[in-house]
Amino acid sequence: MYKLRDYQQKAVDHTISYFKKKRDPATIVLPTGAGKSLVIAELAKIASGRVLVLAHVKELVEQNHHKFENYQLKAGIYSAGLNRKDISHQVIFGSIQSVANASDNFFDDFSLLIIDECHRVSDDQNSQYIKVINKLRSKNPNICILGLTATPYRVGLGWIYNYGYDGEHKTKEERFFKRCIFELPLNYMIKRNYLTRPVKVDIPVTSYDFSELTDSGRMYTLKEVDELLHQQRRLTPLIIKNIIDITESYDRQGVMIFSSTIKHAKEIFEYLPKDQARVIFGETETHERDIIINDFKLKKFKYLVNVSVLTTGFDAPHVDVIALLRPTESVSLYQQIIGRGLRLDPGKKDCFVLDYTGVGHDIYSPEISDKKPTKESEPVEVICPDCGFENIFWGRKNFDGEVIEHYGRKCRGGKTDPDTFEVESCEYRFRSKICEKCGSENDITARECRTCRHVLIDADSKLKQAKLSKNAHVLRPDSIKIEKRFDKKNNPFLQVRYYDYDSKYLSEAHYLNNETSLKKFQINFLRSHMRIPELGHLIQDVDEVIKYQKLLRMPSYVIARKQGDFWRITEKVFVEELRKGH
Numbered sequence: 001m002y003k004l005r006d007y008q009q010k011a012v013d014h015t016i017s018y019f020k021k022k023r024d025p026a027t028i029v030l031p032t033g034a035g036k037s038l039v040i041a042e043l044a045k046i047a048s049g050r051v052l053v054l055a056h057v058k059e060l061v062e063q064n065h066h067k068f069e070n071y072q073l074k075a076g077i078y079s080a081g082l083n084r085k086d087i088s089h090q091v092i093f094g095s096i097q098s099v100a101n102a103s104d105n106f107f108d109d110f111s112l113l114i115i116d117e118c119h120r121v122s123d124d125q126n127s128q129y130i131k132v133i134n135k136l137r138s139k140n141p142n143i144c145i146l147g148l149t150a151t152p153y154r155v156g157l158g159w160i161y162n163y164g165y166d167g168e169h170k171t172k173e174e175r176f177f178k179r180c181i182f183e184l185p186l187n188y189m190i191k192r193n194y195l196t197r198p199v200k201v202d203i204p205v206t207s208y209d210f211s212e213l214t215d216s217g218r219m220y221t222l223k224e225v226d227e228l229l230h231q232q233r234r235l236t237p238l239i240i241k242n243i244i245d246i247t248e249s250y251d252r253q254g255v256m257i258f259s260s261t262i263k264h265a266k267e268i269f270e271y272l273p274k275d276q277a278r279v280i281f282g283e284t285e286t287h288e289r290d291i292i293i294n295d296f297k298l299k300k301f302k303y304l305v306n307v308s309v310l311t312t313g314f315d316a317p318h319v320d321v322i323a324l325l326r327p328t329e330s331v332s333l334y335q336q337i338i339g340r341g342l343r344l345d346p347g348k349k350d351c352f353v354l355d356y357t358g359v360g361h362d363i364y365s366p367e368i369s370d371k372k373p374t375k376e377s378e379p380v381e382v383i384c385p386d387c388g389f390e391n392i393f394w395g396r397k398n399f400d401g402e403v404i405e406h407y408g409r410k411c412r413g414g415k416t417d418p419d420t421f422e423v424e425s426c427e428y429r430f431r432s433k434i435c436e437k438c439g440s441e442n443d444i445t446a447r448e449c450r451t452c453r454h455v456l457i458d459a460d461s462k463l464k465q466a467k468l469s470k471n472a473h474v475l476r477p478d479s480i481k482i483e484k485r486f487d488k489k490n491n492p493f494l495q496v497r498y499y500d501y502d503s504k505y506l507s508e509a510h511y512l513n514n515e516t517s518l519k520k521f522q523i524n525f526l527r528s529h530m531r532i533p534e535l536g537h538l539i540q541d542v543d544e545v546i547k548y549q550k551l552l553r554m555p556s557y558v559i560a561r562k563q564g565d566f567w568r569i570t571e572k573v574f575v576e577e578l579r580k581g582h
Contacts, residue, residue: 118147389413
């Protein structure tokens, strides 16, 4: 019999509260090692109707079933891999592959569906998960559907739900899961000693260089990874020697090595001590895989190499070294891999993290869906001046940890009605693109005005068109000069000059002598030039622009068009607007 930890009880309580008022599919996000199976067991125990718990691998089915039966309760298993197909129990733990092929009468009378590793559920109507869900809903349209995962962000898709636990609007695209009803950060678990402390070891030898793939902003293929590793194959023996040296010097008990491809795994295996190493591929026979995993848990060998098959559903608490030799596309996947070494074990004080990828993910960093605009960017907290929501954007900090710049566009916060769980999104925009037809604010990457549907030309197209036009000039600024000047009537105005590497320049002038011109300046200039745009209200005249010019940033490109004998600046393009590399 288990006693739930405080956060596990909260997850259960939030689930009960939510499904009393809503029937939209919801998720719980818990880091690896937080005890999802105990939350599942408690919910299955207290549910009033029949419960179906699904997982994608037999190890998770078995693990979740075992935790439930430790409550001195009986449950069925429906999994061909475990040689059981029970159908009459109040609670059934099943593998999605087997349940998807079950007869129609299997789906009778279920009131709660729990999906472990729910990030695998897609909107594809032909997928096994959706087919099972449709069968369950045909029997009970009001069935509650709860997903649990440690990785709610998927590369190529984005967030798996529309609204986060704190009300943050994650995506406007249609998602099967509508909201996250409970979330626990990894650092909470580590600070309270629920997980082992990870120690990221500074690697004294070289690392692979995957930047050609990871900086491209697109998904990459295994073939591309293999080709890149082939070019850097001389590094592999050095890296493996370093892993062995660290393991032996610090008397480590279990080492998991995450490789990039099957070919890469075989290469790694060649440099490891043969009597102390095994390798598992996706194609490894089930029986052989079970023997290898069991021997590893019994410490019959020390080094376990795998290719994308042990990121979930694997529990070996003695693991105290995680070696990454594969690029991870998202922070959440990176954290899930590290989680393989964070389970508590007698005598285990920490877990070494050896990262040979050069990608530079942070163990504690939150997932940010926007593309990283610069290599120096890091997650920063930005409070919305309208709703007070604490956004996490890409940005930069000084040595004191203060935010000096951020690339946030729209506040992601929202107000959640405690009675209905409906969310009203905040509409504040830190930066925006103004529609020239109706004046509405739009996202800076928008291609169509959200109000009048007028076509908005994106930054890349603007640059391409300007470079091809005889009447346009594109300047890439190297420096910016801001001065206070006076016209013939002695009225002060702001002159801004953008210089390129050859000291050629384009300039613009702004008057700030009345409320209308100041508002225009704030919208057309400050919103895009301010490193922290929500501080634009500090500036009320030309002297204050000069005073706070350190808060201003340069655009990546300035576009000017010929008007008579002069060039007039018509557009400026900033780094976060660019979709492609320039």
